[in-house]
Amino acid sequence: MRISIAMSLLFVLACGDEEPIVQRGISPEARQAAVLAAEGTGVVHEVQMGGSMETGFRFEPADLTIKVGDTVRWVNGSGLPHNVAFYADSIPQGAMTIIESVMPAEDKLGPMIGRIVSELGDAFEIDFVNAPLGVYHYFCVVQEAMGMAGTLTIEQ
Numbered sequence: 001m002r003i004s005i006a007m008s009l010l011f012v013l014a015c016g017d018e019e020p021i022v023q024r025g026i027s028p029e030a031r032q033a034a035v036l037a038a039e040g041t042g043v044v045h046e047v048q049m050g051g052s053m054e055t056g057f058r059f060e061p062a063d064l065t066i067k068v069g070d071t072v073r074w075v076n077g078s079g080l081p082h083n084v085a086f087y088a089d090s091i092p093q094g095a096m097t098i099i100e101s102v103m104p105a106e107d108k109l110g111p112m113i114g115r116i117v118s119e120l121g122d123a124f125e126i127d128f129v130n131a132p133l134g135v136y137h138y139f140c141v142v143q144e145a146m147g148m149a150g151t152l153t154i155e156q
């Protein structure tokens with residue numbers, strides 16, 4: 001019984017996904033937002049990669065919400081090595097393709113693993129043009145064990 005309820009729920013959820021993404025009567029504001037998302041909005045958000053052995057390491061802010069098409073600039077605020085790496089199983093569907101396409105080979109250590117940024121003030125940037133909406137969980141490979149992780153939420 002429990003299994004059949006779960007199956008029915010899955011069926012409902014799966015059908016819910018088939019609603020059309022593009023709706024009729026799109027407002028001029030929504031249309032403009034869609035155009036900006038495709039081209040980049042020019043808005044840049046800064047996240048500091050900081051802390052110390054004493055205080056712990058963190059992204060500041062650890063949770064950031066942006067609009068699709070915005071840029072996030074992670075800045076080294078500690079003078080110690082940091083990077084930005086995305087959890088493949090904790091990002092929206094289709095996001096890996098976008099992240100991989102905006103990370104040139106010289107800018108990464110592996111799939112969705114950004115290069116190490118060691119110098120104070122040095123930065124790593126990603127333009128989230130055409131990025132799927134949702135929550136992206138990421139971390140720093142150097143201090144992940146010490147809790148250096150963050151979330152990025154992309155909204156329309």
Ligand SMILES: [Cu+2]
Pocket residue numbers: 049057081082083140141142143148
């Ligand atoms: Cu770090």
